[in-house]
Amino acid sequence: MLNYSLNELSGLLKSRKISSVELTQSYLKRIDSLNPKINAYITVNPEASLKQAAEADIRLARGQIQPLTGIPIAQKDIFCAKGWKTTCGSKMLSNFVAPYDAHIIECFNNVGAIMLGRTNMDEFAMGSSNETSFFGPVHNPWDLNAVPGGSSGGSAAAVAARMAPAATGTDTGGSIRQPAALCGITGIKPTYGLVSRYGLVAYASSLDQAGPMGRTAEDCAILLNTMAGFDPRDSTSINHPSEDYVQSLSAPLQGLKIGLPKEYFTAGLSAEIAQSIEIACEVLRREGAEIREISLPNSPVAIPAYYVLASAEASSNLERYDGVRYGYRAKGYKDLVDMYKKTRAQGFGPEVKRRIMIGTYVLSAGYYDAYYIKAQKLRRLIANDFSNAFDKVDVILGPTSPQPAFNLGERSNDPVSMYLSDIYTIAVNLAGLPGLSLPAGFSGNGRPIGMQLIGNYFDEARLLNIAHRYQQVTDWHQREPSL
Amino acid sequence: MSLTSNDVHKIAHLARIAVNNSPDDTEQDEISTWLAQLNNILSLIEQMQATETNDVEPMAHAHNLKLRLREDCITETDHREEFQAIAPEVEAGLYLVPKVIE
Numbered sequence: 001m002l003n004y005s006l007n008e009l010s011g012l013l014k015s016r017k018i019s020s021v022e023l024t025q026s027y028l029k030r031i032d033s034l035n036p037k038i039n040a041y042i043t044v045n046p047e048a049s050l051k052q053a054a055e056a057d058i059r060l061a062r063g064q065i066q067p068l069t070g071i072p073i074a075q076k077d078i079f080c081a082k083g084w085k086t087t088c089g090s091k092m093l094s095n096f097v098a099p100y101d102a103h104i105i106e107c108f109n110n111v112g113a114i115m116l117g118r119t120n121m122d123e124f125a126m127g128s129s130n131e132t133s134f135f136g137p138v139h140n141p142w143d144l145n146a147v148p149g150g151s152s153g154g155s156a157a158a159v160a161a162r163m164a165p166a167a168t169g170t171d172t173g174g175s176i177r178q179p180a181a182l183c184g185i186t187g188i189k190p191t192y193g194l195v196s197r198y199g200l201v202a203y204a205s206s207l208d209q210a211g212p213m214g215r216t217a218e219d220c221a222i223l224l225n226t227m228a229g230f231d232p233r234d235s236t237s238i239n240h241p242s243e244d245y246v247q248s249l250s251a252p253l254q255g256l257k258i259g260l261p262k263e264y265f266t267a268g269l270s271a272e273i274a275q276s277i278e279i280a281c282e283v284l285r286r287e288g289a290e291i292r293e294i295s296l297p298n299s300p301v302a303i304p305a306y307y308v309l310a311s312a313e314a315s316s317n318l319e320r321y322d323g324v325r326y327g328y329r330a331k332g333y334k335d336l337v338d339m340y341k342k343t344r345a346q347g348f349g350p351e352v353k354r355r356i357m358i359g360t361y362v363l364s365a366g367y368y369d370a371y372y373i374k375a376q377k378l379r380r381l382i383a384n385d386f387s388n389a390f391d392k393v394d395v396i397l398g399p400t401s402p403q404p405a406f407n408l409g410e411r412s413n414d415p416v417s418m419y420l421s422d423i424y425t426i427a428v429n430l431a432g433l434p435g436l437s438l439p440a441g442f443s444g445n446g447r448p449i450g451m452q453l454i455g456n457y458f459d460e461a462r463l464l465n466i467a468h469r470y471q472q473v474t475d476w477h478q479r480e481p482s483l
Numbered sequence: 484m485s486l487t488s489n490d491v492h493k494i495a496h497l498a499r500i501a502v503n504n505s506p507d508d509t510e511q512d513e514i515s516t517w518l519a520q521l522n523n524i525l526s527l528i529e530q531m532q533a534t535e536t537n538d539v540e541p542m543a544h545a546h547n548l549k550l551r552l553r554e555d556c557i558t559e560t561d562h563r564e565e566f567q568a569i570a571p572e573v574e575a576g577l578y579l580v581p582k583v584i585e
Contacts, residue, residue, distance in 0.1 A: 099566055100562075192545040193545070206545070232553065236546070238548075298534065300530070301530060303527065303530075304527055304528045304530045307524060315498065323571060325566070325570050326569045326570055326571075328571075334581075336580055336583050338581075339580065341496075345501035345502070353500055354521065356500065357491075357495065357500070358524055358528075360494050361490075361521075361525075371528065377536035377539040378536060380539050380540055381536070383545070415524060416523050416527050419527065432545020
């Protein structure tokens with residue numbers, strides 16, 4: 001049962017071959033046995049999950065069935081969920097029980113999906129290895145010495161280890177796609193504004209976007225059908241006509257024009273990943289696609305521009321953690337400023353402090369134009385690169401990450417080398433485009449290789465369609481780690 | 484350009500982050516760790532300067548959005564008790580902080 005797709009699970013629930021309570025119990029049992037090794041979950045609450053499952057069983061018995069009714073879903077610990085601890089991987093929120101539901105939690109509750117638990121993540125979604133979590137690192141199910149990627153590392157590991165049928169993530173600079181690649185699963189970051197950010201703990205608001213993580217493109221399409229939609233409570237939510245992402249999955253790829261950015265296939269890319277993508281191109285050609293080279297000339301400045309913009313937004317967003325209204329408050333202070341300073345010094349980990357300080361610096365008097373405005377101008381050039389590329393091709397294909405999963409501890413003392421693991425994903429967030437990562441092979445030492453499809457605005461259906469067609473003729477996505 | 488220890492002190496103060504809260508760390512050690520790491524990040528950021536951006540319009544956001552207006556009516560209900568139940572210190576419906584006015 002742990003290898004069934006969402007569609008198969010829904011079929012079993014619908015025909016009453018299993019109940020939601022039984023299904024949820026079997027996943028809770030799996031979590032119980034594997035979480036000590038993998039640390040994919042920060043919080044599980046079997047009582048609350050099983051109560052929801054019993055309610056879903058009543059809906060199923062009444063025939064009130066939607067595609068996710070009765071199916072347990074792992075939620076990244078960044079989405080506020082009423083009554084659930086919502087820690088964001090931080091000591092600062094380690095005692096925070098959300099008083100309301102995020103928009104996407106409401107979406108899942110409305111269709112009768114089950115909250116299976118809260119997945120581990122880099123602190124405040126800042127990291128690419130899941131090592132910045134206050135609750136300890138997540139271990140990659142393919143190799144327990146390797147990182148799962150980040151920041152949605154717990155969600156990726158949970159799906160890869162069959163500790164959840166599917167999960168959610170958020171992606172500010174690659175946090176859905178990079179862990180999906182490193183754990184051998186499929187994940188999509190939608191167009192900025194497609195999924196509401198209401199109740200998503202903010203990191204960099206002009207870049208943050210929630211999206212699905214599953215074993216297949218089909219599972220991601222089912223989740224995206226539930227998550228996407230206009231929400232007036234998010235000022236940047238877009239009123240885009242609703243689409244059925246499942247319906248178009250099988251459309252033929254005849255005549256599809258795929259571009260390979262030459263800047264992505266340089267010395268920094270592992271030869272094994274380059275080779276996997278070459279083989280994938282052959283597969284896609286056989287499906288009818290045309291492959292051609294394109295150029296994204298401003299790619300090299302995406303990382304520097306991102307660390308200015310994301311840090312600036314983070315320094316502003318994280319001002320709210322002051323020990324007054326919720327979250328951690330230090331003990332023993334002499335006045336109000338001392339309380340703020342000690343609360344933040346003790347409540348935040350080093351990576352979060354680094355980004356707050358960089359953000360504070362680039363926004364400070366005298367530096368604003370040289371850093372913040374400069375980065376915003378580069379953001380425009382990067383978005384223009386993509387817009388020019390989409391005049392010539394329908395989608396862009398490239399690596400998700402320059403290397404397969406690295407070892408735990410390998411980069412944790414060198415922030416800049418950690419930042420470079422997002423070299424192919426960050427530009428997509430700056431432009432606000434949709435990007436999807438899917439499994440495309442394995443390295444010589446048995447670690448998954450992912451590739452990334454980048455689409456034009458609101459082209460999620462096409463990305464899922466290409467990934468689905470690819471998954472019909474390959475089996476990388478069906479491989480299972482031995483645990 | 485690189486930061487000095489004084490700059491790090493100033494930035495940490497602006498960001499309201501205490502730099503010496505752990506009894507086994509001397510303040511100087513913590514500052515020098517921050518200094519090295521922040522300077523590394525800033526030299527990564529300096530790579531921006533290599534690209535010419537005269538006449539480029541800054542981009543704040545992926546979409547050309549206008550902020551929406553809504554009807555001027557009450558949409559929020561009262562959640563004071565729930566919200567204050569998770570606060571570190573409250574009294575009589577107020578959040579308590581150390582005295583700020585002598």
